[in-house]
Amino acid sequence: KNQVEQSPQSLIILEGKNCTLQCNYTVSPFSNLRWYKQDTGRGPVSLTIMTFSENTKSNGRYTATLDADTKQSSLHITASQLSDSASYICVVATDSWGKFQFGAGTQVVVTP
């Protein structure tokens, strides 16, 4: 069973609108949580990295939140652009030899 669950699986939004993606995890012990953006045919690119003590982190129009107590994270995209169309992957790291647990991703399509 995947220890990182993302929702929704996919979503379509109009250009300029906001959206929020969810990530729930059961990975333990917890070290940090990352959000990646993966364009079609490309490798994932890091958006944010948050440790246990961080509740929110922003990267431009992307804002990630983390609730380590409930083991939930969200990624909020503000004023979406066509270039935001991609898969967004939630990744949880443990204090192990660089081992990461990846979610299946949320496929976001931004339409004009």
Next chain:
Amino acid sequence: GAGVSQSPRYKVAKRGQDVALRCDPISGHVSLFWYQQALGQGPEFLTYFQNEAQLDKSGLPSDRFFAERPEGSVSTLKIQRTQQEDSAVYLCASSLVGGRLTHYEQYFGPGTRLTVT
């Protein structure tokens, strides 16, 4: 180079053939990871190197999969006697530092798409 590169970008193999996938990490990066990504899924961990040492190979799905990084830079993932279930994108990632702590940034290559027919 400026980023992680992988070759070939696409590989078609007939079932039973052996394949070798190459990863050139960012120069000076200590850690190197291989991941397998099935269509519509997130990447799954295969193996991890710190310099030339393979510290974790628990994700390799069978003994047909073998990875090496003999000089601590370029890495090769070899799959013997390929099967249809091996069809996936194989991603390589590198990071500057190593060790048990995982707060460092990982940089991914574009991946190699392997199709086994």
